[in-house]
Amino acid sequence: MERADVVVIGGGPAGSSLAAGLRGSGLRVVILDRARFPRDKMCAGWVTPPVFECLGIEPEEYGQGRVLQPIHGFRVGVLGGRQSATSSEDVVSYGIRRCEFDTALLERSGAEVREGEPLRSLERTPLGLRVNGAIEASLVVGAGGHFCPIARRLMLGPKSEEPLIAAQEVEFRLDPAQARACPVAPETPHIAFLRDLKGYGWVFRKGDYLNVGLGRQDRANLSGHLADFLAELRREGRLPPDLPDGFRGHAYLLYDQAPRRLFDEGLALVGDAAGLAYPRSGEGIRPAVESGLLLARVLRDAPGDKLGAPEMLAAYERALLGRLGPRQHRPGVTDRLPGPLVRFLAARLLGHPRVARDVVVRRWFLHAGVPALGGGGEVPALAETPSGH
Numbered sequence: 233m234e235r236a237d238v239v240v241i242g243g244g245p246a247g248s249s250l251a252a253g254l255r256g257s258g259l260r261v262v263i264l265d266r267a268r269f270p271r272d273k274m275c276a277g278w279v280t281p282p283v284f285e286c287l288g289i290e291p292e293e294y295g296q297g298r299v300l301q302p303i304h305g306f307r308v309g310v311l312g313g314r315q316s317a318t319s320s321e322d323v324v325s326y327g328i329r330r331c332e333f334d335t336a337l338l339e340r341s342g343a344e345v346r347e348g349e350p351l352r353s354l355e356r357t358p359l360g361l362r363v364n365g366a367i368e369a370s371l372v373v374g375a376g377g378h379f380c381p382i383a384r385r386l387m388l389g390p391k392s393e394e395p396l397i398a399a400q401e402v403e404f405r406l407d408p409a410q411a412r413a414c415p416v417a418p419e420t421p422h423i424a425f426l427r428d429l430k431g432y433g434w435v436f437r438k439g440d441y442l443n444v445g446l447g448r449q450d451r452a453n454l455s456g457h458l459a460d461f462l463a464e465l466r467r468e469g470r471l472p473p474d475l476p477d478g479f480r481g482h483a484y485l486l487y488d489q490a491p492r493r494l495f496d497e498g499l500a501l502v503g504d505a506a507g508l509a510y511p512r513s514g515e516g517i518r519p520a521v522e523s524g525l526l527l528a529r530v531l532r533d534a535p536g537d538k539l540g541a542p543e544m545l546a547a548y549e550r551a552l553l554g555r556l557g558p559r560q561h562r563p564g565v566t567d568r569l570p571g572p573l574v575r576f577l578a579a580r581l582l583g584h585p586r587v588a589r590d591v592v593v594r595r596w597f598l599h600a601g602v603p604a605l606g607g608g609g610e611v612p613a614l615a616e617t618p619s620g621h
């Protein structure tokens with residue numbers, strides 16, 4: 233029987249960051265992913281600078297041979313209402329393609345990666361946990377995204393009642409004629425809140441790629457909301473005329489409403505498996521990366537025979553709650569006001585230049601004032617990474 237200290241189910245940003253944080257610790261870390269990399273992940277691919285910072289990656293270095301779109305501001309408003317564009321001399325965010333980003337992170341993580349290998353079975357044994365009947369581990373970490381099989385064991389209620397964000401998007405390469413005609417400024421993604429503020433749509437150009445999508449708290453009539461959004465974009469002339477079909481759907485949970493436990497004996501969750509996306513923006517890559525690094529910190533300090541012990545994993549939970557705040561839904565003003573009033577105020581306020589800049593962009597989307605998590609771990613520069621994935 234093969235033995236590992238930590239088996240990670242899923243090699244997305246959460247799983248690879250955990251492995252990167254454990255690099256040099258002496259622990260044997262094995263990542264299983266059902267996909268083969270480079271694999272795509274439905275995502276707008278908008279990444280805030282602290283993600284690169286906490287991983288110790290220089291954006292310029294990352295951008296060599298990969299799409300890295302600097303963002304200097306956002307165009308913000310309510311669907312059909314007033315809009316305003318914010319702008320900064322500094323780069324406030326980046327656009328990446330997940331097939332490239334996730335592969336780069338996984339390659340530099342230093343973990344043994346088994347691609348094309350899904351979790352098939354998990355049994356408790358006297359020595360810990362047995363994965364796929366073949367690997368015994370002290371700790372198994374669920375990093376398999378929203379539908380992670382480990383997360384299913386740690387749900388607090390029925391799956392059907394989870395308050396998820398349902399999303400649909402398409403990402404495609406613009407051909408030269410489309411690229412010339414594309415009216416979306418790459419450095420200024422467009423964000424349009426739905427009138428009831430239960431979600432937003434986006435148009436985001438990353439180099440020669442265009443990503444269009446919409447996410448919403450209430451999954452009823454998602455396609456209808458998407459159709460309204462696209463119709464509005466066409467009216468405003470913001471879409472290339474031949475937008476392809478092929479919108480795909482996915483889901484995730486917001487941190488303040490995710491009814492999932494973060495650990496059980498021998499098991500822990502990171503990233504979307506734990507439901508960590510920021511409530512206002514839905515940004516999930518940063519909390520996924522941070523959760524992986526925080527768990528790694530705790531495991532580095534853990535005695536070898538305590539890796540999966542509840543007291544160690546409780547320390548991870550404390551660290552994560554300390555970082556992201558209490559895990560409870562705090563109703564905002566919009567939850568207390570009647571729907572028509574919310575729509576009336578939203579249409580006027582969110583596109584106001586000051587509200588757009590200081591509240592929507594700086595506070596909700598960029599988390600300005602929340603510095604990068606310190607300590608990217610002992611990870612090599614991207615250039616040193618041996619290829620092979």
Ligand SMILES: Cc1cc2nc3c(=O)[nH]c(=O)nc-3n(C[C@H](O)[C@H](O)[C@H](O)COP(=O)(O)OP(=O)(O)OC[C@H]3O[C@@H](n4cnc5c(N)ncnc54)[C@H](O)[C@@H]3O)c2cc1C
Nearest residue numbers: 242244245246266276277278350351376377503504516517
């Ligand atoms: C439409 C949409 C747009 C989004 N846009 C943004 C954005 O612009 N910026 C942002 O920060 N966040 C965005 N998010 C959220 C972001 O995509 C996620 O929060 C992020 O991918 C979480 O990373 P993760 O590593 O936890 O999971 P994932 O990235 O989902 O990775 C999970 C990995 O686990 C593997 N896996 C799954 N099941 C198994 C299994 N049974 N066995 C083995 N392996 C398995 C998968 O193959 C995958 O590689 C968006 C989400 C959606 C749906």
